[in-house]
Amino acid sequence: MKNSTIILALVVFVASAVLPARAQNSNTILIQNATILTVTHGNIEHGSILIRDGKIAAVGADVKAPEGATVIDAAGQFVAPGTVDCHSHIAIDGGVNEGGPSVSSMARIPDVLNPDDIDIYRDLAGGVTEANVLHGSANSIGGQTVVIKLRWGKPADQLPFEGAMPGIKFALGENPKRSGFRPPAGVPQRYPGTRMGVEETIRQAFTDAREYKKQWDDYNQRKAAGEQNLIPPQRNVTLDPLVEVLEGKRYVHSHCYRADEILMLLNVAKEFGFKVRTFQHVLEGYKIADELVAAGVGASTFSDWWAYKMEAYDAIPYNMALMTQRGVVVSVNSDDAEEATHLNQEAAKGMKYGGLSANEAMKLFTLNPAIQLGIDNRVGSIEVGKDADLAIYNHDPLSVYAVVQKTLIDGQVYFDRQRDIAQRAANEKEKQELIEKEKKASEAEKKSEEKQEKKPEKKPDQKKKPGAPSGSDVVVGGAL
C-alpha cells in the first residue's frame, strides 16, 4: 500500500474515532425527489424540500441534504401543502352545540378541546394539518371558535394555532330556527322561529353589545378622570366576544345556505360596522358571487352535498367554480371528520363541475382556506419561510387514487402510513395481553372471594375490660 493511502486511512480512522458519530438531526429533514405542488409557484418535478426547525428552508430541483439530515425519499410521490379544513367539529368534548339559548357566544371551543379524539389522527391520515374547529349551527349566534394544528399526541393547550385570530360562529336559516323540530309538551319553542327572527336575534345581540361597550367606555373614562367610588359595570362573557367582533378582533364565520339570508347578514354587518370573515356552506353563494366579492367575504363550501334540507335544494356542485370565476376566495370544507380525509378529491370536483384548473382546485383545500383563516403567512403553500405543514401522497392529490403516505406539521411527521401499518400487530398484541391479564385478575379475585366465604367464623374475642366498672358491651355515644 502506498504511504499516502495508509496516512489517509489512519486520518480517517482517527477522525471517526475522535468525532462523535453525528446523530440524525431530527430538526433537519429533506423530502427528496418528489413532484412538489407549491400552489403559489407552480409544480416542480423531481424536487426536494429542506425543512429546518419546523420551517421550509429551501424548495427546488437542486436542493441537497445537509449532513445529518433525515432524508425522506419521496420518489414517485407528490408533496402538497397540508389540507386546511375550514369547517371542522373534531376534538370537541361534551357537545358541539350550546343549544339552549339563541345566543350562546359565552361558550368557548378552546375550553373543551379534546386532544385524544381519534378523529384528529384519522384526519391527519387524510392529509389535514389545520382545522377551523367550530361550534355547531344550533344558534343564530353560536360559540367562540379556534383554529388548531392537528398535533396528535400533544396536550390540549398545544393544539391551537399560535397567533391565529379567534373566531365566532353564526348560523342562519333552518338550523337556528329549528324548522323541523317540535319540542316535547311543556317545553316552549325557542325564539326565533323564522328568518326574520334570526336577523332580529343578531341585531339585538349587537345592540346589547354596543350598549355594554358604551357602559365600559363611560366607566373607564370617568375612572381615568379621577372619579372615586365608582362601581364598574359587570363583565358579561356573552357580550365580550361580540364587542371583539365590533372591534375587529374576532372573525365571524357564518353558516348559511340561501342567497337572501347571506345578503341579510351582510346588511346587518354593515349596520353595526363589522365584517363577516367567511360564509360557511354558502350553498347558494353562486347566486350572489358579486356581492360576496364586493363585501370581501370568503366562501367555504361543500363539494357536492345537496337536497338534505329545503335550503340545500338549489345547491349545485358548480358552486366552487362559479364563485371562484367571479373572484370569490373559495375553500372546500368537510363539516365531518370523514369528509375531511378526502378534501383533496372533493376539490377536484371543481374541475369536473365548472372547469377549474388543477391549481385552482389545489387552492380550494390549501391556500384559500389559509387566507380565509388569516394564517396564509404561515401555511397554505410550499414556500420558503412557511411552516413545514405538508402532506405526501402516492398520486396526484386531485386523483381518486391518491393515498396519503405522510403528514407533517412543524416539520414533524405526525402520520406515517407505513408506521401505522407496522404498529397494528403490536397494538393487537398489547390488547390481547391486557385482556388476558384482566381476565386472570378477575378470576383470581373470584377465587379468593369464594375462599373467604368458606372460612369458619372466628369466635368472638375475650375482650379485656379496661380498668373501670360497667360490664356493658353497649356501644356508647352512638347514634340516637
Place this chain on the structure above:
Amino acid sequence: MNTRILRLASAASTSGLLVAITVALLALPARAQNSPGVYAIKNAKVYTLAGPAVEDATIIIRDGKIAAVGVNADVPAGAQVIEAKGLEVYPGLFDPITQVGLNEVGAVAATVDVTELGEYNPDVVAATAVNPASAHIPVTRASGITHVLSAPGTSGFDSQGGGVITGQASAFNLAGWTMDEMQIKRSAAMVINWPTLETRSFDFSTFSIQEKPYADVKKEYDKKIDEISDWLDRARHYAQAKEKGSPANFERDLKLEALVPVVEGKLPVLVIAAKGRDIRTAVEFCTKQNLKMILADGAEAWKVKDVLKDKKIPVILGPTLQLPEDEDVPYDRPMEQASELQAAGIPIAFSSFGVAFSRRLSQYAGAAVAYGLPHEEALKAVTLNAAQMLGLADQLGTIEPGKMANLIVTDGDPLEIKTQVRYLFIKGQLTSTENRHHELYEEYRKRPQAAH
C-alpha cells in the same frame, strides 16, 4: 339528430363539448327519450367487462339493446353515428342500494316515502312510490349511473330507515315517463334490516354513554330474530295452503303472500347488517331458513370473511368512504376491505345507500382501488356484480350483444373524479345529461355583473 353536430362536438374541448351537447338536447325535456333509435358508437375503447377492453371498437344499438360490439361491426343505414375517438365506453353504472325517487328533500317529510310505518311490511313495493319526475334522477344519471335499486326502509345520509322486513326493492332505469317505462324488475329483492345487538346507548340527560345489561339486550335480540323466523314459518304454511289447500278454506294474506317467493328461495333477501356478530347471526339464520341472502352494508364483513366465503354470501358494501366505528380499527379498513373480500373470493358490489350521494358511487369504487382493489374488479363491482347478485345479469352489467343498451361514453376512467360522461344511453336511447344542477349553473353563470 344531426351527425354534423356530433362530429363537431367530439373535436371541441371538455366543457365546450358538454355545452354543445346540452344545447343540442335542450330542445328535449330532461326526461325525454326519443322513440327507439339505431345508434352506432364508433372508434371508442370499449370495456365490455366480458373480456379484455377492445380498442377502436364500434357498438351498434338497436331496439333498446346492444346489437353488436366489435372492431368490424357494420354500421346500419340511418344509424345516428357518435364519433367516439379518444373516448371510452363502459356498461352503465348500477347503484344497487339507494332511495332515489323515494326521497326528494330529506328534512321535508312530505317528500319522503322511504320507510313505511310498522316493523313488518313485506308487501310494500318501492316502485309504487318512486317519483319519475324527481330532480335526483337526471342529476344521478349525469354521473353515469343508468339504473338503480331503490330499497325501502334503508338508512343513508339523507334517509331515515326503519322496520325489520321493510318491503320489496325495485330495480329501474333512470329514464322514462312512467315507472312502467323505467321498470327493470319491480320486485328484485326483499329488504330485511337485521336487528343489532348493541348494549351502548347515548343518554342525553347525563350526556354520556350508558350501558344496558348484556343479558337484557341479548334477550330482546333473540326475541326479534324469533319474530322474523315466525313470519317466515307462517309464509311457508301460507304457501302450502295456497298450493295444496282447498280454495274454500283459503284466505288471502297480502303480507304472507309477499314472503312466499322469499321462503321459496326465489326472491333474494337484502339483509342489512353492519357489525360482525350481527352478520354472522344473519348468515346462520338465512342458511338455516334456506334464504337466498345478499349481505348489504357489511361494514365489519372483514371480521367474518370465513363465514361469508363458506356460505357463499355476496356483499353489497355501503359507502367505502366512512370511518370505522371502533377507535382501534385501522383507519383504512372501510376502504381496504373491498380488496380483502374480493381476494378471498367473496362477490362484492359498491352502493351509496343514499340519494344525493348516489353520484359518488364511482368515487367509492375509486377509493377501494386506491387501497388495493384491482381496477377491473372495481369496475365490475359497479356494473356487473350487483346485477348478478340480483338476477339481472342476463340483461345488464356487460357490453354484449342481446343485453339492454345501458352504456356510458366517457372521456376517461369512470372512477376518476374529473371524468365526464359525454354520452349516456339508457335502454338504447341517447339520454340527456341535462339536470337541475347544470341548469342552475347556466342560469347564474349568465347573471350580469351586479351593480355596486
Place this chain on the structure above:
Amino acid sequence: MKESLKLARFRLLFSLVAVIALMGALSGVSRVARGEGGEPRYFAITNARIVPVSGPAIEGGTVVIAKGLIQAVGTSATIPPEAWVIDGKGLTVYPGLIDAGTNIGLQQEGAAPSPSAGGRGAGRRAAPVGEIAHGPEDRPGTTPWRVAADEFKTDDKRIETWRNAGFTTVLTSPEGGIFPGQGSVVDLAGDRAGDFVVKPAATLQVSFRPAGGFFGFPDSLMGTIAYIRQVLDDSSWYAQAEPIYDSNPTKNQRIPYDRAERVISQALRDKQPFVLPANNSVQILRGLRLADEWKIPTVLYGGQQGYAVADAIAAKQVPVIVTLKWPERPKDADPEAEQTLRDLRFRDRAPGTPAALAKAGVKFAFASDGLAAPKDIFKNAKKAIDAGLAPDAALRAFTIDAAAILGVGDRLGTIEPGKIANLVVTDGDIFNEKTKLKDVFVDGSWFEIHPEASPQKAPHGGEEPKPERAGASSTLDSGVSR
C-alpha cells in the same frame, strides 16, 4: 317548727332537683332523662405500637385521651387516674381514617332541586323551579348555599358502617347541579347533627355536568364552563361592588341581590377550596388550566388518570382527591363488545396513579365515592399499594394529607397532643386484609368493634351503590366529541 322543717325539706328537695337539673343541663339533659351512665372522658391505651404519621412509629407507647383531645403520646406519657386503661399489647394505634368523598348523612341526589331549574331561594332572576334556563342570568343548577352540615341526618346507617371500618372522619357533600353546595368535614359520632361537624364550609363543590337538560342552558360542557366563569366573575364583582354601594348609595345604581354571588364571594374571601371534577388526563389538564384562569384555590376530584400527568399536577401544586372505585369492565358487559386499547390501558394503569402522584410530590387523599362498602375501600387501596404506592404514603393519604387538603390539618390526621382524639386500634397492619379492628375513638368517644362488625364482611343495611357523583366519572369517559 313543723313549717320551717317542711320549708327546709322543700328547699333541700328544690336544690337537689336544681343541682340534678343543672348537672343534666351540663352533661346533656337527655342523658339523665334516658337513664344512661356518664360517658368516660379519659382513656389511655398502653403498651401499643403507635403510628402517629407525624413521626416514626412508637413501640410500646401510650396514648392519653382527655375530653375529646389527645393529651399525650409517647413511651413515658402520664396516665391520669380518671383514665380507662386499654391494654394495647400486640395492638397498633393509627389516626382515624378520613374518607374525602362521600354523601354520608345526606339525602340522595333525587331530593335536590331539579337541575334544570333556576336556583332555589332569592336570586337575581332565579327562574321558578321547572322552568327552562335561558342563560347564565337564570342561575341553572345553582345552590352553593346548601351546606352539608345543615342537612346532615344522623340516622344514616353508613355512619356506623364506616366507623366500624376505622373511618372517623368524612367529607360529605351535596349533589345535583353545577354548584351543588358546600362540603362539610364531619366526624362519625355525636348526638345532634351539629356534634358531628368539624368544619361546615370545608369545600365549594362544582360539577361540569350540563344542568340544562336538552333544551335549557347549559346543555354542553362548554356552556357549563362558560356559566361557571360568569358566576365567578359576578361573585368577584359583587364582592367589590357591594361595599362601594353600601358606602356610596347616592353615587351608584342600586345593586340587585343574588344569593349565589353573596355565597360564592364569601367562599372566595375565605379561600375555600373549589372541588373540580377531573378524572382522565384531558379533564385534569383542563381543570388545572381553569383553576389558573379563575385564580381559585382548587382540589381536583377523581384524578384516576393522574399517572399520565402527575408532573403537570405537581407543577401547579394542586392537591387531588383520588376516587378509589377503579375503572373496571361492567359486570354485565357484552362479551363480544370491542374494548378499546385506551380503556384497557386506563383500567390497567389507574391503580398506579397514587404511586405516580406520590413520586411527583402531589398531595392526595382518597374518596370512596361509588363504593358500597368499606371493605371495597381497603381492597382498592391495596390495589394501589400493589401497584407501587408505599404503605406509608397510603396511610398519609387516609390521614394527615386528607386533613390538610380539607383544611383541618391543624386539628386532625395525626396522633399528636392537642389534636382531636380520632383513633383506630387494630391487631395488625391496617392494610393487611386479615387485620381485625378492635376499637375506634371519635372525638374521644370510645367504640368497641365487635368481630361481627369486622370490615371484612358486607355491612348490614348498607346503602345501594351510589350513582356517579356529579361531574366525576370513574371510567375514561371524557364525554362525547360530537
